[in-house]
Amino acid sequence: MKTWTEMASIQPLVSKMLTNGFKQNRVSHAYLFYGPKGTGKRAMGSLLTKTLFCKKKTDIEPCQDCKDCHRIDSGNHPDVHWISPDGQTIKKEQILHLQKEFTYTGMESNQKVYIIDQADRMTTNASNRLLKFLEEPNKETTAILLTENSQSILQTIRSRCQMMAFKPLNTVALQNQLMDKGLTEANARLMVALTNNLSDAMELDKDEWFANARKIVVQLIEVLQSKPEESLLFIHNSWMHHFKDREQIQQGLDLLLLWFKDLIYHATGNEALIVFMYEQERMEKSALIWSRQHITNVLQSIMDAKKKIGQNVNPALVMEQLTLQIQR
Ligand SMILES: [Zn+2]
Structure with missing residues (x-):
């Protein structure tokens, strides 16, 4: 659960672009979040979704405590769909299923969000399906694609998304944090090279x-x-x-x-x-x-x-x- 203030310290540029979008009432139909593993793409997707659904926001900061916020956190919101690879790839059937779900009006509003994790794993058929879907934008539907490898995504899909570059986190700060937690310098350096996430690094070390x-x-x-x-x-x-x-x-x-x-x-x-x-x-x-x-x-x-x-x-x-x- 991250707030816009926290995300601004992790990804200042992307946070600023997204919050400005909200303030000016210009939320895109589709975003592509790209950047290395552990840079906050998923957390940002979740926060953006809460900001769209939460009815108890303070300015643009979602309350994190209402029914909508809770259900988004637990992955149970009826109008929010997460898609991730089924085995090695994201298949055409998964996109078809999504499209079908989206032809119904929203369960509780007309607002709908879908988030495609590891979007570069879409098969060619799935990509073409998604492209068609993106070509007929619905005012109240927001697509968020996440990837570590934006070059593997069809140019035609990329051109329909607002591209958001997630930068590697400050590695020196993370390395010091790990050493404070008792890791040797050698281990801390290795962990920082492999992940940008403190808890992942601690786990890997053990x-x-x-x-x-x-x-x-x-x-x-x-x-x-x-x-x-x-x-x-x-x-x-x-x-x-x-x-x-x-x-x-x-x-x-x-x-x-x-x-x-x-x-x-x-x-x-x-x-x-x-x-x-x-x-x-x-x-x-x-x-x-x-x-x-x-x-x-x-x-x-x-x-x-x-x-x-x-x-x-x-x-x-x-x-x-x-x-x-x-x-x-
Ligand atoms: Zn809320």
Whole structure:
């Protein structure tokens, strides 16, 4: 539950644009909130929705305590629809269902809101359906699309939305907060690199699976450097064994990405940005084996691998290809 005052401290620019919109009675038919994970997109979507429905607002600040506010928080408001991927993707049927719901007048008013989480996961058919829906705007319907990857959304959809860029949070402040809560500097740096959310970071720090994930990433680097002929074996025996579902694999790839970013920081003397603080020796070894150009290529390969995992490509195959690209 966030207020406009709180959101203004997290995302000042977006908050200002949205609150000005309310004050001037110019609320858009469709918004696209885009930016990294943990930057407050969902909280902002929820707050915007409450501001539209709450009848006990003070200025534009929703009361957070009426029936409308409570039901929006619990996801039970009859005129507010949240859509998120059903499995890997958002399917055409989900958009059709939404459209059908919206042909009825509102349960309690004509105001309706739908929020599409991870909108980049829409299939082509779902995107085309949504586009049609956006093309016939209803005065009292507001669409809010959320994504970490706005480039994967159809240009025709983007052009119909008011685009709102969510900026990464102040990482130094978060890192200090984590260290105040007892995390070591090395752990705090790593958590800040992976999430912008304090409670997620605290949880991740205590997670045993995650601690092992880190070890396996470092082991993979070691194998790639010292025994490259065994790397595919390592992928099958250790990596795939630990990173089982797609979400876990994405986390493994995020860690690998951080390692190669560290190599760039190491090479450019930006030691303060290094996440794997206690791996200096291994990093120096990496710098001898891999050129800076190669490391840049590897960063791109890891990003491509992440994309493929998101697109349902066989994970073992993606990891094999990536390993070979790193070794090249
Ligand atoms: Zn309220």
